[in-house]
Amino acid sequence: MSFSELYFNVDHGYLEGLVRGFKGGILKQTDYLNLVQCETLDDLKLHLQSTDYGNFLANEPSPLAVSTIDDKLKEKLVIEFNHLRNHCLEPLATFLDFITYSYMIDNIILLITGTLHQRPITELIPKCHPLGSFEQMEAIHIASTPAELFNAVLVDTPLAPYFIDCISEQDLDEMNIEIIRNTLYKAYLEDFYKFCEELGGATADSMCEALAFEADRRAFIITINSFGTELTKEDRAKLYPRCGKLYPDGLQLLARADDYDQVRNVANCYAEYKELFENAGSNPGEKTLEDKFFEHEVQLMKNSFMMQFQFGVFYAYVKLKEQENRNIVWIAECVAQRHRAKIDSYIPIF
C-alpha cells in the first residue's frame, strides 16, 4: 500500500491524464471578462464557441433560453463524467459512485418536495440532476412516509444504509424533508470520508480536507438556517456531519449557538473559517457567506490538482465544473434579464 503511487498509473493513469486535460478546458478569467461584456445570449454562445465548449450550442435554434444553456452545460459534464466512470477500475469506480450519491440525495429531496406540493412527476423529472438519476427515481411519489420511501424505493439504491436513521420520522412534511436531507448528507459525508481515509495516501490527504470543509460548511449553514425555526437544539446537533475540523469541540459550541454572532464566534476559533466570516455580509459590495464558502471550495479544489497519483482530482474536477456551470448560468441570467449590476458576482476559477 505504501507504494501505491508506483502502481497508480497502471490502473488510473489514463483517466487522471484525461481529467487533467479536461481541467485545461475550464474557463479562465479572461473568458469571464469577455462573457460579462455580452449583450445578448447569442453573444454568449458565440464566445463560448471559441472556448473548450466548442459547438455545444451550435444545433440550438435561437433565441436561446438560459435553461437550454444550463441543460447543455450539464449534459457536457455528464458525458465527460460517464466517460470517466465507464473506463475506470476499482477503487476509482466506487469513488466516482460516491460523487454521484450527493446528486441522488438532492434528486430524492427534490422529488419528495415536489410531490408534497402536488406537482406532477413528469414536470419534476427534467429538473433532476442527470448525474444522480437512478432507476426507481420516478416511482418515488408513491411513498407517503419515510418508512415507505425506504422500503419501496431506496432499499435497492446505494443510499439505503444512510437512510436507516430517518425511518423513525413520522410523516413527510417540509421540516422532516429538510431533516431527512441533512441526515442523509451527514451519513453520506461520513461514509465518503471513511472510504477516502481507507484508501490512504495522497487521496486521503486531499479528499479528507475537501470533505472536512464540506462537512463544516454544512454544519455552519444548518445552524444559521435553523434560527427562527421549530428545530430544537438537540435535533440540530444530530444533523452535524462529524468528520470536519469542527468536530468535536466546534460542533458542541455550534449546537449551543442562538444567533449569527455566536456562530461567528465559533468560526473565529478556526483560522480558515475566521477569514470567511470576517468580511462576509449581505450589503451591496460585500460577498455573501455562501459565495465566500464557494470561493474557499474552489481554492481547495485547485489545490487538489497540485498533487498527483490521487483521486481528489476527479472530485475536484466535478466540483469546479459545477462552479463553472453556476457562473455561466449566473452570467447568462444577468444578460437575459438585463440586470447587469450584479453580473460580476461570479466566482472565477483560474
Added chain:
Amino acid sequence: MGSLLRSEEMTLCQLFLQSEAAYACVSELGELGLVQFRDLNPNVNAFQRKFVNEVRRCDEMERKLRFLEKEIKKDGIPMLDTGDNPDAPVPREMIDLEATFEKLESEMKEVNANSEALKRNFLELTELKHILRKTQTFFDEAIHDPTLTDEAVGLLGEEIQRAGQALKLGFVAGVILREKIPAFERMLWRVCRGNVFLRQAEIETPLEDPITGDQVRKTVFIIFFQGDQLKSRVKKICEGFRATLYPCPETPSDRREMAIGVMTRIEDLNTVLGQTQDHRHRVLVAAAKNIKVWFIKVHKIKAIYHTLNMFNLDVTQKCLIAECWCPVTDLDRIQQALRRGNERSGSSVPSILNRMHTKEEPPTYNRTNKFTEVFQSMVDSYGVATYREINPAPYTIISFPFLFAMMFGDTGHGTIMFLFALYMVIREKALQARKIENEIWDIFFNGRYIILLMGAFSIYTGLIYNDIFSRGVNIFGSSWNPNNKTYSEHVLEGWTTIKVEPNETCFKGPYPLGLDPIWQHSENKITVTNSFKMKVSVIFGVTQMLFGVALSLLNHRYFRKPLNIFCEFIPQLIFMCSIFGYLIILIFVKWTHFTSKDSSSAPNLLIGLINMFLMTYPENDKNPSVHTFYPGQKGFQIFLVVLAVLCVPWMLLVKPLLLRHWIRHGQQRHAGTYYLLNGEVPEVVHHSDNDTEEEDEEEPFDFGETLIHQGIHTIEYCLGCISHTASYLRLWALSLAHAQLSEVLWGMVMSTVLRMDGLYGAFLLVPVFTVWAFLTLIILVVMEGLSAFLHALRLHWVEFQSKFYTGQGYKFMPFSFDNLMDYSLEEK
C-alpha cells in the same frame, strides 16, 4: 525553379476597399487563394466585431443545413456531389438562401411533428394489439390449463373465500421497456407486499420509438390485484416506470371486437403514415440535390465575413483597411482580382493595394505542384524554412529516394513498390474522386510520387547489389570461371562449397553491371558486400554532409553575412575535409591501387583512421593492416589532424572576439558591424522613417551569450561530424538486414519446397508460394520499406539539414476557399 530553391519573396500590403466592394473583392481573393490576411483587431471580442451579425446568420443557416443533412442521412438518401464549385453568392442572395432554408426547415419540422404524432399513435395501437394478443393467452391458459387454474385458485383462494363472491379481481395491462422489468417487478412486490400477481410476455418484434426512431424491445404485462388502494398504487408505479397502460376489456368477446377495431385502425394509419413518409421523402430528395452546393455557398459567405471582421474601418467609414501578406510575383493577379471584384460590385472607386515596408518576418511560401508537394511537406514537418532560406526540398527529391534505395536494394521488392505507386499515379484522378476515407490509404496515396521514385531507385540499387527477391541473376554471364586445371570436375564434385581464388580462376574483366552473380554462391559473400556497402555509405554520407555545408555558404552569401563565411563556413569545410574527405580519398585509393594479387597486404582504413588521431605509426610491424599507403603519409596526416584541431578554436572564438572588438573600438565602424553581423544594412536604407526606432530595438551585444551560443554550435558541429558519419553506416546496416532477411525467407520457405522431388513437391509449391509471397509483401516490402523510409527521413532531417537549415519560419496560410472546403470536409 527559383521558387523551389528559396521561398517566394513576400511583401506586406495594405488594402483599401470601398465598403460596398469589400465583399466582392474578398470573395475574388478567396477564389485566388494567394493572400494571407492579418487580424487587425486582435483585442476585439468575437461578438463585438463589425460583421458579427452576418456571421451569426451564417451559423444559423449552417445549423439548418446540418439539420436537413441529418434528416437526409436518416432516410439514407444519397447526396449528390457534383464536385462543382459555385462562386460565393452576393450578399443579396443570402436572404434568398435564408428564406429557402427557413422554408425547408419549417416544412421538415412540420412533417416530422406529423409523422411523430402518427407514429406515436401507431405505436400505441401496435402495443394495444400485442396486449390483446398476449393477454388472450393469459386468459386462455387460466381457463384451459387445469393446474394453473388450481394454482391460481390456491393462491388467491383464501382471500376470495374470506371476501366472499362479491370481491372481484381487478387488473391493469400495459407495455414496459424490457430492461425495466426486474426493478419493476421488485418494486411491485415491495410496495404491494406481494398482493399482486404479475404476468409478462415479451413482444418479439422490436418497436420503433417515435421520437428517437430507435428500435426498442418491450414487454407486455398484466397485473391482477384487488381493491382500489392497490389499484392506485399499481398505477403510480406503472407511471413511475413509464409503462403505458391500456384499457383491456374483461370479456373475451369484447376483447375480440376491440382487436378487430384496432387492426382496422392500424391499417388506416399505415396508409396515412405511408403518405407522410412519401411526402417527407420527396422534400428530402429535392433538398439532397442541392445540399452540398448550399453548404459550400454558406461556408464561403461565412469565410468572407470572418475575413472582413479582421479589417479596420477607416475614420470616414467609407472604406475598410486590410493588411495582408502576398507573394511579390503575384501582385498583378491580386490587382486583377481586386478589379474583378470592383466590377462585380459596380463600385466606382477602385480598391487600392499598397506595398508596405516592415521589420516583421514574412511567412514562408513555397510554391509546389502535386509532385513536389510531398517532398516539401516532408521538409516542413521538420520545421518550416526561415524566410528566403535555402529550401532542402528540391535536393530531397533525388537524395531521399536514393538513400532509401540503398537500404532497400532489391529489384523484386522495388518493382512491387514501383508498380503499386504507378497504379496510384495513373489512376490518380479516379482515386481522388472516390474520396476513400481511410487514414492509412491517405498516407500511401499522398505519398504516391515519393513511393514511385523509391521503387524506381530500389530497382536500380537492386541491380547493383544483384538482388531480386534475394536471388542474383546472371544476365551477362559471370566473369568468374573455374580454371579446368585447378578446379577439375573431380575436385568440384567433392566440395559443397569452395573458395574460388581470384588469381587462379579465369577472370574475364569486371562484370558489366553491379555485383557478379558468382558471389551468390560464395562463402565470403557477406564479407565482400559488407566492405563494399560500408564504404559506399561513408562516401555518400560525407558527400551529402559536405553538400549541406556548401549550401550554408549560399545562405550566408544570400543573407550577406561574410563573417559567418570566414568564421563558420571555412573552418567547417576544412574540419570535415581534413578528416572525412581524406578518408574518402583513401577509400578510392584502396579500391584502385590494390588488385586481387596484393589485396592481402592492403592497409586497414579504420585502423589507419584511428592511428591518424593517435599519431602512432609503427615502423616495422609485420601486420600489413597498419602500413601506410604512401611515403610521407605520416607527415601529411599529422598536418591534417593539426589543421582540424585548429579549426575548433577558430570556429569557437574568432566570431565573438571579433564582434567584441568592433563594438568596443570605433562607432565609425558601427554600420559595418551590423552589416557583418546581420546583413540588414541594405534593407534598412529603404525605410528611413522607421529607422530610429528600429535601431533602438536591437538587443545590446552580450559577449558571454554570443560565446556560449557559438560554443554550442561548435561542439554540435564537431561532434556531429563524427557521429553523423557513423550514423550514415545505417545505410549499410539496413541494407544488410534487408538482404539477409529476404535470403532467410527464401531459404526457409521457398527453397525447401523447390528441393523436393516429384508430384508431392509440385503440389506443395502452391500453398508455400502463397505463404512466401504474403510474407514478402508484408514483412519485406511494407515493414522493411517503412523502416528504411524512417531511416532515410532521419538522415535528411538530422544529418543533412543540420548543416545549413534553421527552419524557424512560419507557413504562409493564404485565405483560400479551396483550403476551406478541404478543411470543412475533413472536419466531418
